[in-house]
Amino acid sequence: MPAMSMIEAINSAMDVLLTQDSSVMVFGQDVGYFGGVFRATEGLQHKHGKARVFDAPISEGGIVAAAIGMGAYGKRPVVEIQFADYIYPATDQLISEAARLRYRTAGEWWCPITVRSPYGGGIYGGQTHSQSPEGIFTHVAGLKTVIPSNPYDAKGLLISAMEDDDPVLFFEPKRLYNGPFDGHHDRPVSSWAGHPDAEVPAGHYRIPFGQARIAREGSDVTVLAYGTMVHVALAAAQETGIDAEVIDLRSLAPLDLDTIVASVHKTGRCMVVHEATRTCGFGAELAALVQEHCFFALEAPIERVTGWDTPYPHAFEWEYFPGPRRVGEALLRVMSV
């Protein structure tokens, strides 16, 4: 199997489906001739033609609206919102339209669209290129929200998204595009080369939604994470010597509650890690579910390690980013009870 970076795996997922399914169309800002600012669509226009892979105006609302119309026609559009921070003009089309089209028509129309968008921090993007808005969309009935943490998952989950008959938000941890990142920003940058999760089949495969991955088995505490934070949590477990069970959620909606509940019953402790701001973040939902389903198994309060409830600052990237030190301290706290 070829080794792929996450960006190559994402490109490969679209390439495979553009080849197999004539209804797939890919568009967004700079995705055509140039191949996207992160290179996710590099070469796709050249290979599949500009009627199927093309540039779109700087109009996130228009991009998603056009995709919904194409979906109604019978296409499977995949659109790129260049940064998740720019998705807000499209929220009316996503929340009021895409999410509810099937429901409001009792299945007469539906919306098989995939919205790809790089999210999260770690690249000095300041408050307009670093946000993690997943919690806004997990709050909406009718949307699916998926976040991969490695190249293998990224391709399999993106193919599932593109083949799904419901609208899927596919948030890509941009700091992981070209290599795993455990939050140690002062160490040399690593690439995906040689990483076991970078062995990616060249062809078609799917990873179904609603199936979490146990990234590290452990018995002391369950750590719920997704995207970049999976790598941070793994580093924190290793550095503290705490035998954490790290669960990579992969899809937030639908959520693999069974895997979470089984793990917390085993460990008796739980913490949630995400980059997004804390208040009303997805971690709040996870904490609520764990206490509903695992209250009598819990030996300690559920910890949340998250971005602070401030806009994402430029100069204080590492004070904001919930890195391995903060996660490690939380692990020690939750184990001290």
Place this chain on the structure above:
Amino acid sequence: MNQAPGLHVPEPHLRPGDRPDFSDLAIPPAGIVPRPAIDSAPHDMRELAYALIRVLDDDGIAHGEWHPHLSPDRLIAGLRAMMLTRAYDSRMVRVQRQGKTSFYMKSTGEEAVAVAAAHALDRADMCFPTYRQQGLLIARDWPLVDMMNQVYSNSHDRLKGRQMPVFYSSREAGFFSISGNLGTQYSQAVGWAMAAASDSDPRIAAAWIGDGATAEGDFHYALTFASVYQAPVILNVVNNQWAISSYTGIAGSEQATFAARGLGFGIPALRVDGNDFLAVHAVTSWAAERARAGLGPTLIELFTYRAEGHSTSDDPSRYRPVAEAGEWPLGDPIARLKSHLIGLQAWSDERHTALEQALADEVRAAGKEAESFGTLQDSGGIPPETMFDDVYRDMPAHLVDQRRQAGL
């Protein structure tokens, strides 16, 4: 020191208690606007965005290059669909007043906007309507009973009681699901048209938006995408002068026409008498021909008047002169087409009255049938557990669990 001029807030000329007066409205004679070839360059057609294309004059006589020369049979079919729409609206308001449903919106005075367009489009063309285009369904012979079932949210409502009245949807009739978030369908229609173009599909899309909702971003998105990709789409703006209580000035009509919005995008834009069945038919055919020939989008402003309240929840006497509708200088679309047909000796007052009666009977019979399936009063008999269906194609575990918690 001079005082600064202050904030300009547009205000209609007339308010309740004032005498209706439209004398300041420039209404050019019928037949004077030239009809350009469909492949004329957009910059050579810019004047059409400030003109008013009219075919029928005040006596019901057709004039000029836009005269579509439709056969009397086709005109009578159009007249019938407009009259049926009005009869349907009238009954639905009555049943709303009786408490059999929660809400209704009439299209009175605007019937030509939807019906003439439906007659000019192909049946397979895709429509993305807004609130007052029920005439599209009626002109496409969609069963009234099915529409009423939706209004009643009854046991035969295909939408399972999920949408407010008049938020119809019919895939078979090429009528996209109506949204209450105004304008969203406009930009979606362009996406549909882009997909059709990418398949070299001969079908085109048509969308409708109100004058008020042109202020939404989706209007700008739609025009941008339609222009950039030269999508085969007809973008209709129904300028009925009122957005609930806000007159068109609040949506930006004081400084330019709504049709003129298209000019900056290089989109040919026509302004048409929306109460003139022949004119609406002619401009829609022209725009459809352009779209099918690969010449791209057309913007059409349909100049009309919302003769009734915004909805059954609205009382227009609070913000405009009550008698204004009767004074609208472009008249009533049904009366004008009737007069034209009588002039052609293809119609008569007697036939008109007889048809009116027959349509009222048809609507009454449909109403009885629909009410036999229930009304909102008796919750229609839709099983409440269906509330959890269709959120996703397959019901996820948490919804199965919530349905159980709801005891359903």
